[in-house]
Amino acid sequence: MFNKILIANRGEIACRVIRTARRLGIRTVAVYSDADANAQHVRQADEAYHIGGPRPQESYLRGDAIIEVAKRAGAQAIHPGYGFLSENADFADAVEAAGITFIGPKAASMRKMGSKAGAKELMHAAGVPVVPGYTGEDQSPDVLQREADAIGYPLMIKAAHGGGGKGMRIVRHSGEFMANLESCQREAAGAFGRDRVLLERYVEKPRHIEIQVFGDSHGNAIHLNERECSAQRRYQKVLEESPSAFLTQELREAMGAAAVLAARAIDYVNAGTVEFIVGQDGGFYFMEINTRLQVEHPVTELVTGLDLVEWQLRVAACEPLPLPQDAIGQNGHAIEVRLYAEDPEAGFLPGSGKLERLKLPAADGHVRLDSGVVEGDTVTIFYDPMIAKLIVWDVDRHAALARLRAALAQCEINGPKSNIEFLERLARHPAVVEATIDTGYLDRHLDEFMPVAGAADTDLLLAATVAELLGQERTTRDAAADSSDPSSPWAIADGWRLGHGSRRALAFLRRGERIELHAHGSAGEYRIEHGGTVHTIAGARLSGDTLSLRIDGRGRRFDILEQDTHLVVHDGAQRLRLDPVPMYHHEQGQGSSGADRVLAPMPGRVVVVKAAPGDEVEAGQEVMVIEAMKMELSLKAPRAGKVAEVRAASGDFVDADVALVVLEA
Known part of the structure; x- marks a missing residue:
């Protein structure tokens, strides 16, 4: 085993590798950019070295600088994480040439998967099922049109050297082919520098199921079962889970065997993922091999009880795989979602800024959090805006979904906008609950996952108002207790004034819309007027972050997630976020x-x-x-x-x- 390793990455994956290495007694070396000097992976590593400017091209993509740091620090191996240089064959070669171990597959294996066309031909030759299509060198428009007509429609045009959803077009009729081909080639040339395309039969309403594979330098290769990643938006995964509710045991075994066959076909060593597209009829077809550890690897860890990063380190140190195929178990159900700094209501526009508040559920045997930031850290403009991965486990899928919903209800982020509410709606949507979602569902029905325009839920609004009233009363009492006359009647925050009958006015902003209410009473007993209706509140008590009260005679309980600069109230199923403003303050328009x-x-x-x-x-x-x-x-x-x-x-x-x-x- 190694004495010291360097992590050529940042964020939650760097922190994840540091934790595992420390458990194994391995010292860690971090690298950082100008934007990351105070980042968590820098603080957690045993040593950390500056490698350049904030943009990835100036730092995390500088393989020469990373190798130089590894030499200077005496690191024996480099873990690339995912993203950045993790699938760069030239970097893997350079690491090995420097006498340092690359914790990942061989550069030759990466190169075999670098071209979608070449990978498909290789897998077809190895006996791995592939989607019917054309991957030939002849890229003349007439030949491509003829091949497309022979394959049949619907059909997908894909950039042969693409990724990330770029350079892809779906064609449903022969007459639409040529215009889509030209568009796809232009996009591919602009994004990847090469305009070669391949053609594939398009599988309607497909499922995306991937198999975790592992190989070692002793000729062993196994799989660690599947993850389903069918909940996607624009080809980007949104929710991952294991096991798949769609697979039968027979299909699971067949896909696992095909994944191992694919790994052996490229002499694969270390962690990788074989991705398949699966039709509604159960037919499955090879898509690609991700030659690295994946973001969603924790769901596999939770259902197998294995530490995949530890396996990576052991295999890179030339140890054999820790377990044979028949010893790989599958216990319970795990689900992962990613908390991002982004605004779903603005087209998922990424966000940035200081995390003024980062409240996440406590980790335990059912909830796991992988994060590279803490409250007070900054989400920068230079890197992926992921804040944390939230992973839950329970005995079955139904229980795991309940765990996920409960864990999301405890999350609150102030600073940049986040996708928490979007994930909460996703976790309750029938297509997810009933496990019928396909890879295109979110794009076809995105409006089903967005907030409904209109008035706020009345009970949530009343709960927020009561929390604000109780907070005002507590502040007044605290101020009076510190004054020279704590028994003064002015220490009672009931809003009483001559001629006003203890009437208090409150105003909030919700998504830019102003909401006004009026309240009578104090100490948890109120009458609140809103929209021409008066509601009776009785027995309101705020204990810690829990508000209990009776609304018009109905007992209710709410979680108060935030009560400082914002008010965030959650009823267990949905949340309401309000910004308290002075009653007579009006926002000026543009x-x-x-x-x-x-x-x-x-x-x-x-x-x-x-x-x-x-x-x-x-x-x-x-x-x-x-x-x-x-x-x-x-x-x-x-x-x-x-x-x-x-x-x-x-x-x-x-x-x-x-x-x-x-x-x-």
């Missing part, structure tokens, strides 16, 4: 000037400027592109007009809500 400015939607770096002062632009015309969170955002003119000012240049870093382009009034 006015007409809002249509004259192009604002940065989030902090980022300007990639290209497409307008200059004096240019005439049309409504919706792209005037600037900024890069943030590993994605490009197109900024467009709000109306037709003449450009008066351009306030940023290519390469500039800009803050959120800053005016970048101004039109003449």
Whole structure:
């Protein structure tokens, strides 16, 4: 086993490797960028070294700098995590050439999987089921049209060297093929530098099921059962679970055997994932092999009881696999979701900023949290905006879903916006509960997972109001207790004034909408007016974070997740977030000037400027592109007009809500 390893990554995976290494008595070396000097993986490692600027190209993608740090620190091995250089064959070769062990598969195995077309041909030759299609070298439009017609429709065009959902088109009729081909080739050339495509029969309403595989340098290869990842948005996984409710035992065994066959076909060593697309009829077809540990590996760990990172370290140290195939168990059910700093209501726009509050459930035998941040840390614009992975386990799927819903109900994030409410609706949606979701369901029915416009739930609103009233009363009592006259009648926060009959007015903002209420009473006994209706509140008590009360005679219980700068109330099924504001404070609107400015939607770096002062632009015309969170955002003119000012240049870093382009009034 190694004495010291370097982790060539950041975030939760770096922290995860550090924990396992420490348990095994292995010292760890972290690397960090300008943006990560105070990050958790830096604080948790035994040693940490600076390797460059905040952008990945300046730091985490600099293989030479990482290898130099490993040499200087005396690390015997490098763990690449996932993302960044984890599937870079040239980096793996460079690590080995430097006399350091790469904790992952051989570079040759990576290269065999680097091309989707080549990988498919290799798997077909090895006897692994593949989707009918065309992967030939002849890319002339006439040949591709002829092959497409022979394969049949619906059909998918895929960039041969693509990934991340880019360079993919679904074609349902022969007459649509050529236009989609040209579009796909342009996107592939722009994203990957090569426009070669492959054609595949498109499987309607498919399931995405992947098999965790492991190989060692002694010729052993096994699988550790499946994970289902069919809940996806734009080809990105949203919820992962194991075992799959869709598979029969017979199909599970067949897919496991095919995955091992695929691993052996490329002489695979260490952890990998063989991904399959599965039709409604149970037919399964090879998609790709991810030659690294996957983000969703914890669900496999929870149902097998194994530490896959420990297995990685042992296999990299030339030890044989710890267990044979027949010793791999499968106990209970595990589900994983990812908490992101993003705004689902704004097209899942990534967010950034300081985590002013990060409340997560306590980890125990049923709940696991893998995170690279703590409260007070900053989610930066330079990397993936994941805050934490929430993984739950229970004896069966029904119980695991209940655990997931309960755990999500305890989560609260202040600072950047988050996807918690989206995940809560996902965990209760019939397509998830009944295990019928396919890979395209979320994209087809995204509105079903978004908040419904309209008034807030009355009980949640009343609970929030009561929590605010009780909080005001507590503050008044505390202030009086510290005063020179603690027995003063002014220490009673009941709102009583001459001629007003103890009437208190409250105002909140909810998604920009103002809500006003009036309350009579104190000490947990109130009459609250809202929308022309008076509700009677009795027996209200706030004990810790739990509010119990009777609303019009009905007993209710709520969790108060936040009561400082915001009010967040949860009833076990849904949450309500409010911003208390002064009763007589009114937000000023943008006015007409809002249509004259192009604002940065989030902090980022300007990639290209497409307008200059004096240019005439049309409504919706792209005037600037900024890069943030590993994605490009197109900024467009709000109306037709003449450009008066351009306030940023290519390469500039800009803050959120800053005016970048101004039109003449």
